[in-house]
Amino acid sequence: MPDIRVDASSAVPIFRQIVDGLRSLIAAGVYRPGELIPSVRQQAVTLLVNPNTVARAYEALEREGLVESRKGVGMVVATGSQPAAVRGAEEAVTAALAEAIAQARTAGMTPERIDALYRRAITGSGGSNESKSGRGANHD
Amino acid sequence: MPDIRVDASSAVPIFRQIVDGLRSLIAAGVYRPGELIPSVRQQAVTLLVNPNTVARAYEALEREGLVESRKGVGMVVATGSQPAAVRGAEEAVTAALAEAIAQARTAGMTPERIDALYRRAITGSGGSNESKSGRGANHD
Amino acid sequence: MPDIRVDASSAVPIFRQIVDGLRSLIAAGVYRPGELIPSVRQQAVTLLVNPNTVARAYEALEREGLVESRKGVGMVVATGSQPAAVRGAEEAVTAALAEAIAQARTAGMTPERIDALYRRAITGSGGSNESKSGRGANHD
């Protein structure tokens, strides 16, 4: 399923959804080094978004070093991009988690309470890791 | 910490920082029902922001039902606001955590990996509960 | 029951609540011409409001001609004030109704629909005149 889905009514900007989506696909090995990613115009048609938005996303991916533009050819996945994509995704997730945790701390929550909320959030969203996480967590 | 701090260079809007800060203070019981919160003008001086920005935050707090505006008097903390403030803060944190987790999942991370990132994020930001992860705590 | 009740958390200004309350008491004959109404200070204590607010209300009542200030004595109900109070109350109510109706019209509601809403509003608030109003309207 080498396709991305974009939610226009989401609070997260469309160009960022595209960046995150492609980074995930590269991290997961769906797009392999050297492979061409869809052209800006094609991607725009596929996702039903403005080409400028796709171009902006591709530009960000290029700055991240995950793709390279080959003149006359298009954007190709960079060599060694897969671990970089994994790292980038983890950094993004860690930053998001840290922000949520900071917000919780300023609200005066104890680490235990934050743990409880995290547990609830991760189990409530399709997760099923309570048996192998080695943590006797009781999610409520 | 009987005061709010505002970071103008943050990505989160100032008025939202004020909302979150006051919600936390109400949740923590610093401001009790019936009590007056600082006036718009006074708060503006304290936080070094424009009065309109404070007014916007107060308006949002009123919509949340945490405070009530008394014309000519000021904004008083609503009765029963404390549990509502706690609930509101937890909902906001849970939503932020859920969003981060969703992002991680789309990047193909395993729950164990997400757990590791969460652990790193919470210990690196002032937390200190990694030793007691046996979790005898009752999180509710 | 010659007392007024004031709701500080209401949207209608306190001074107006006092005006409306006293006007109603005069219209109902509870306060009769020549009779003294409570002093500003006493009324302020009774209603738990700012004396300035009571003074403002009394001023409005005096402008309406419902009460007169007798120097050294206090505010007395004016002669012939009862029908004037009735008239004033009806004018206020008519104005409020007209405003609601105008709002409904700009929303594109038909007179029949407005009638239905009015019927529902008046029966739902302690009224019991659906039998004598002779209207077969179905209030939904």
Added chain:
Amino acid sequence: MPDIRVDASSAVPIFRQIVDGLRSLIAAGVYRPGELIPSVRQQAVTLLVNPNTVARAYEALEREGLVESRKGVGMVVATGSQPAAVRGAEEAVTAALAEAIAQARTAGMTPERIDALYRRAITGSGGSNESKSGRGANHD
């Protein structure tokens, strides 16, 4: 009447007039789900008000769930907004009517008298349904 009119000298705030006006247009089906409503700047020019005032109205409409903001695009009418708009408008009118009726009751008016005032208010403002109301009682 595919347009809104704003009365700056009215007691009702301009931004609320805009909210009510657009809600009516959505309720009437003039603006359909998915459609763009006039941009903040354009609406400001049309109504001769400050863009901030329009933005404030649009923000309120978004909180009501009647429109959604698409960054860089504009405000689009939300799906299922039409019945919601009708409901919202009727709730507002009913509340206004109920408030007027409550005021009348505290003034000691009988339901019949209130009916008479309502009749007068609705016929005096462009209505013409007094002939089909089947009501023998025309109290004025």
Added chain:
DNA sequence: GTGGTCTAGACCACA
């Protein structure tokens, strides 16, 4: 003194 509203003008991210 209080909050509520409006104007004017600016900068930003996004599409």
Added chain:
DNA sequence: GTGGTCTAGACCACG
């Protein structure tokens, strides 16, 4: 182009 946010300064009703 769009909406989102912030500043500055003003006027108003209310208590």
